[in-house]
Amino acid sequence: MIISNIFQVFTDNAILHLYLELSDRGGFSTHEHRNQILVRFIKKSLKNQKYKIIRKELKRLLHVRGNTSISLESRLWDFKIVSDKSKSDLRHLYDLLEYLNLDLGLESRFFIDEPDEKFISMKQYEVENCFNKKGEQLTPISMTIETAKLDKVIDYISQKSPFTVEIASSSSKCFFIVIYLFLNNK
Structure with missing residues (x-):
């Protein structure tokens, strides 16, 4: 599998993980809480051999979390939209x-x-x-x-x-x- 496919799979899995966690919890979830859920998922993914080839990109996503005004969820959706549109x-x-x-x-x-x-x-x-x-x-x-x-x-x-x-x-x-x-x- 090429890097873009692996990153696309990761993006899909991360978004799915976030929404399943939120549905289990129920109610309103803040931007910070959503970022925390995604950070935990990204950290687990760093250890997963399936994502070994995209570790640099995952670490960059972890650095984004330091800026509280940036939503990891919206970044993942941006990546997903771009990768879906650019496929020939x-x-x-x-x-x-x-x-x-x-x-x-x-x-x-x-x-x-x-x-x-x-x-x-x-x-x-x-x-x-x-x-x-x-x-x-x-x-x-x-x-x-x-x-x-x-x-x-x-x-x-x-x-x-x-x-x-x-x-x-x-x-x-x-x-x-x-x-x-x-x-x-x-």
């Missing part, structure tokens, strides 16, 4: 393929003649030609996959990514499908 369509595809591998154990590969049944297969020239130089999607992306987890894969793509899935062809005998991915314009 191509980056969304790479993230999707990475998460399909991590969460569902489905690796992806390029193929020339015949797709490999063990992987999510895509034609390299097709992927290269369906994005412009800015990383914006121009045409649908076709993926070929042979899996018994078809419903799980489709649900995963629909829920966890900005892509819309359209099945071009399938065979119930071997669970071979061709999936077209269209980026939703949300």
Whole structure:
């Protein structure tokens, strides 16, 4: 995972942690109390190996807390908004393929003649030609996959990514499908 993805995961987790803590407590919470909750979370995260690569950024966030007029919560929301806006369509595809591998154990590969049944297969020239130089999607992306987890894969793509899935062809005998991915314009 690259640094921006790890920081994005951290930001999501920190905001979620804050809101869960506040909902457990109930009632009004001051700016200082919200910062304290986030500081505790950041300090715990410094020890977490998953966040090792972003320790410098986490330490910078801890230095911000010294200035009582700055809200760590608003800083995290600013980071989240900027990282969400700056993602290109191509980056969304790479993230999707990475998460399909991590969460569902489905690796992806390029193929020339015949797709490999063990992987999510895509034609390299097709992927290269369906994005412009800015990383914006121009045409649908076709993926070929042979899996018994078809419903799980489709649900995963629909829920966890900005892509819309359209099945071009399938065979119930071997669970071979061709999936077209269209980026939703949300």
